[in-house]
Amino acid sequence: MFFQQIINGITLGSIYALTAVGYTMVFGILELVNFSHGSVYMFGAFLCLTLMTALGLGFFPAFIISIVITGMLGIVIDRLALLPLRRKNAPKVASLISTIGISIFLQNLVMVMWGSETKNFPLALNLGHIQFNSFRISYLQMIILLTSLILMMGLTLLVKKTKIGKAMRATAQNMEAAKLMGINVNLIITFTFFLGAALATVAGVMVGMYYQSVDPMMGFMAGLKAFAAAVLGGIGVLPGAILGGLIIGVSETLAAGYIHSGYRDAIAFAILIAVLLIKPTGLLGQKVQKKV
Amino acid sequence: METTVEHVNKKKKIIKRRSMIYVGVLAGLLIIPLLSLNNFTMRMVIMAGTYMILAMSLNLITGYTGQLSLGHAAFYAIGAYTSAILSMRFGWSFLITAPAAALMAALVALLLGIPTLKLQGAYLAIVTLGFSEIVRIVALNWMGLTRGPMGIPGIARPEVLGYRIASNTQYYYLILALVIITYMSLYRIINSRLGRAFIAIREDDLAAQSMGVDILKYKILSFTIAAFFAGLAGSFYAHYVTYIDPQSFTFNESIQVLSMVVLGGMGSMPGAIIGSVILTWAPEMLRFLEDYRMIMYGAILIVMMPIRPQGILGGIRFKLDKEEENQHEAVGSE
C-alpha cells in the first residue's frame, strides 16, 4: 500500500508541478500573484475539448491549436488588463485584483458558453500501465511527470541561455534599468504572458485528460495549489516549482491515506507554512522577495 | 514658529470644524432608517456595514502596514464561530459574545503572527491564504465543536441592555454603532505614534528598522488589531443571519474584502467604506444582466483598476488631516 500511495502522491505532485511551472514563470518575471492562471488553465482545457468534439480534430492538432489560441489570450489579458496598470506604475495589489477580475470573467464566460456541467474529456492517450507486485503505474502518469520535467528544463535553458531569456531576467531584476539598456520590456512581458498561458493550457489539457473530466471551476483549486507549490519552491525558481508541487502532492496524499481524508488540504497547507517558517524564501529561493 | 496661544487656537478651530463634520455625517446616518427604505435596501446597507468593518480592518494590514493578507476570512470565521458557540452553548448575550469573538480572533492572529510575520510579500500571502483554508477545513471536520457542514442554525438575536434586536432598522443602528466604533478606533490608531510606525513599515521597512522601529512587533500589532475587528464583524454576522456554516467563510470572502480595500483605495479609511458599498451592491445592481451578471462583475474589476490604480480615494489627502498632521509635527518640534 505504501508504494502505491507514494506513486499516487508523485502523480498528484507532478500535476501540481506541471501547473506550477507556468505559474512561477510569470511570477518570477513580474512578481505578480496571478489569480488568472487557474482560469486560463481551465479555458485551455475546454478549448481543446471543444476542438476535438465540435470540430472533430484529432488530439494533437487540437492540443496545439488550443495552446496557441490560449497563448494569444494570455497576450490579450496582459494588454487589456495589466499593461495599463504598469503604465501608471500601479501598486502590485492593483494587478492582483485585476487578475481576480479576469478569473471571475473567464469562469463565468466559459459557463455561459459551454454550460456548467462537468464534461467528459476523452482519454486520447490510452497507453495502459505497468503492473508491479503491489502497485501499478500508468504511462499517462509518467508522461505527466516527464512533461513537467521537460518543460522545466526547456524553460531553464530558455531563461539562462537565450537572448530573450537574458532580457527576461533583466526585466525581472529591474524593469527601469532593463528599459534603459534598450530592452523592449513590454514585448518581453507580453512574451512571458504568452508562455505562461500556453503552459497553463498544457497543464489544463493533461490534467483534464488524466481525470477524464473538465468543469468550469476546475481552475480554482489548481491555481491555488500552483501558487502554493511555486512559493514553496521559491518564487521564480523553475526547479523549485517541481519540488514544491511534488512535496505538496505527496504530503496531501499521505495525509489522506494515513491521517484523515477530510483534513488533506489542511495538512498540506500546514506543511507549507512549517517549511516557510524554516526557509522564509522557499526551498530553493534565494533573493529576498520585494514587496507585493 | 507659532506662539502657543495661536497654536492652541488653531487646534481648537480644527477640532471644532472636525466635530461639526462628524455631527453632520452622524445625523445623516441616523436618519437613514427614517427614509422608510424597504427591508431589502436596509439589509444591503447592513451587509455593507459588515463589510466596512472587514475592509477597514484589512486596510490596516494591507493599506497602512503594507502587508498582503489573503486570509482575512479566517478571522471573520473565528469571530462568527466563537460568537455562535458561546451563544448556543452558554446562552451568553451579544454584549459578551461580541467582545469575546473579537478577542478570540485577535488571540489567534497574535499566535499566527508571531512566527509568520517575518515572511514577506507573496510568502506571507500564501501563509495567510493557507491558514484561512486550515480554519475552514477544521470548521468542516471538527463536528463536536462546530457541527461541521451541518452549520449552526438558530443563533440568538442580539439583546443589548434588555432590548431585543430583531428588525432590520434595529440591526442597522447596531451595525452603525459597530462601524463607528471601528472607524474611531482605527482612526485614532492610524493617527498615533503606532499608526506612523505602520506607515513607516509600508513605505520602507529597512529605513524604519534603522530608525529604531521594531518592525516585527508592529506588524504583529497591526495584524492583531485588524483581526480583532474582523472577529467583531463575524460576531455581528452570526447574530444577524442566525445561521453559519463553513461554506460562508471561503477564500472568496477574503478576496472580496481585499477587492473592496484596493478598489476603494489602500491606506484610506473612507476608501474602504466606499469600496465596501460598491462591491456589496454591485452583484445586486447587476441582476438585470441575468446570466451575464458575474461576467460583468469581473469586467468591472478589470476596468476599474487601470482608471484609478491607487483606488477611488487612494492618495487623496484630506485638508483637515494635513492640518492635524502639521499640528502634530509642530507639537513634536516644540
Add this chain to the structure above:
Amino acid sequence: MKKVFVFSLLMMVVLSVLLAGCSTETAAAPDATEEITIAVAAPLSGDYAQYGNAFRRATELKAEEINAAGGILGKELKLTFLDDRNDAREATNVAQRLVGDKKVLGVIGHFSSTASLAASSVYEEGGLVQLSPTTSHPDFTKQGQYMFRNINTQAVEAPIAADMVVNLMDKKRIAVIYINNDWGITARDHFVEAAEALGGEIVAEETFIGGQTQDFTSTLTSIHSKNPDIIFLGTFYAETGMIAQQMKQLGYDYPLAGLSSLYNEELIKLAGDAVEGLYMTSNFFPGDERPAAKEFVDKFRDAHGQVPNQFAAVAYESLGMLAGAIETAGEDRAAIRNELAKIADYEGVTGSITFSKDRDVIKEMSIIKIQNGEFVIAQ
C-alpha cells in the same frame, strides 16, 4: 473645505446607491395585475450552476404547461429567476428582495442547505413560502412554518440504500466515501446505522471536500487495504465519475453503490464502463413507466435536448404543487402556505407526494442499476 466636499461626495454616493437600490425593487402593490409571480431562487452561476440550471429548465417547462392550460386563477404565471451563487449571504439578500416584493407569492428554492438555511429566517419573518426541491438538511423544515421540502431526507433514503447493499447485493464488508457537506454527513450516519443493524460491517469511512478534490487515488488505496466487498458512495455524479475512473486505473475492481443523487446521464459519459454494474436508489429515472414521469421526460427532452435528472424532476413537481396551492388559496401568502401544507397524494413525476405535518415528504424509492451503459430498473 476639501474634506467637507469629499465627505458630502461620499454621502451622496452612499445615498444615491441606496436610492438606486430602492428603485430596482418593485414596490407596487398586488393590485389588478394580470400575472401571478413565483420566484425560483437557485445557483445560476458559480460551482453549483448546473443544478440551478436544472431548476430553471424544469420550472420553465412547467410554467409553459400551466399557462397553456389557462394559467393560475385565470392569470398568467410568471417566473422570476434569482441567482444566489450558492452563497449564504447572497441567498439572504435574494430572500429579502423577494419577501419585499408583494407580487411574489411563493419561492421555489434554494438548492443547497447553506443557502436554504441562511435564507429561511428571512422567509419565515416575511411569511413567504420557501419550497426547496432539494434541501435535505434535517433542520431545514424546523426553521419555521413556511419551509417545505420536496425531497426525502437521508433518514428515509439511506436505510433503503443500506438494505439494497446488504440484502439485495449481498455485500457485508462496506467502505463508505461521502462528500463533506450536510447531505453527505447525514447520508453516512443513516447508512452506517442501518447497514450495521442489518449485519453489515463498515470497514472504512472516507470523506472529501466537494469541488476541491479531484484526486481520489489515496482514498481508494487506503480503502483497498481494508479489503471491502463494496464501496458505497454518498457523492454526486461528477466526483463519482472520477472515483470510478481512478479505481479502474488503480486496477481495483469493487462493486459500487450509491444514492439517487448519482442519477445523471453525464455519469455514464464521464465514467463509461467504470460505472457498469453500479446500483443506486432512485425516485426518478427516465426509464420509469408511470405516465406522469414518461410525459415529463418526453417534454423535457423535446425542449432541452437532454434527459432530465432528479433535480429537474423535483423542481418541476414543486412548481406544480405551489401553483396548485395558489389556485385554491388565492393571492394571499399565508393562505398559500396553509393550502400547500394540506397537499396529499399529489401525482408528481417522482411518485405520489404528501407533506407530513412537519412539511417533509416521504417518497417511495426504487432501485436502479447501470447495465450496458444504461440506467435500468433493478427491483
